[in-house]
Amino acid sequence: MAGTSRASARGIRAEAAPEAKAARILAIDYGRKRIGLALSDELCLTAQLLATLVRANRRDDLRRLREICHRHGVARILVGHPLQMTGAAGEMADEAARFAARLRKELGIVVELVDERLTTWEAGQLMAEMKSSSRQKRTHLDDVAAAVILREYLNRHRNQPRLARAEKE
Secondary structure (H helix, E strand, O other): OOOOOOOHOOOOOOOOOOOHOOEEEEEEEEOOOOOEEEEEEEOOOOEEEEEEEEOOOOHHHHHHHHHHHHHOOOOEEEEEEOOOOOOOOOOHHHHHHHHHHHHHHHOOOEEEEEEOOOOOHHHHHHHOOOOHHHHHHHHHHHHHHHHHHHHHHHHHHHHOOOHHHOOOO
């Protein structure tokens, strides 16, 4: 049985554990009317537009986010923290922080607040470059802003090994 491992010789399959599946990161551009969503690929290299959720109520919003996290194997959530240009937290920043705390408590997933200054502006610039219609801009600006948040996060953490990042939690 040269070249055959003992496990396979005994008829035992060597399969990856379900927990070994690569985990994704979900970025959220939080707003009072809409929640923009972007999702990383399984290797956490790229940011992909996912959706813009129209807010319903707290319970339904959490239910939909829980379903999305479960469906896509999300292990970390980034919530955009809309600080003022001075770095001070205003009303929306406080609201986003409360939302992040609620997600952490309700979903049991690592949630991180990420500085999102100028991401909506950058999303608008990107969409203008793509020559989107004004209707599409309103519909998709939130998920593009979430993708900008995620892209910046991934770029900052690109040189850190995945295991080291996961062990920090």
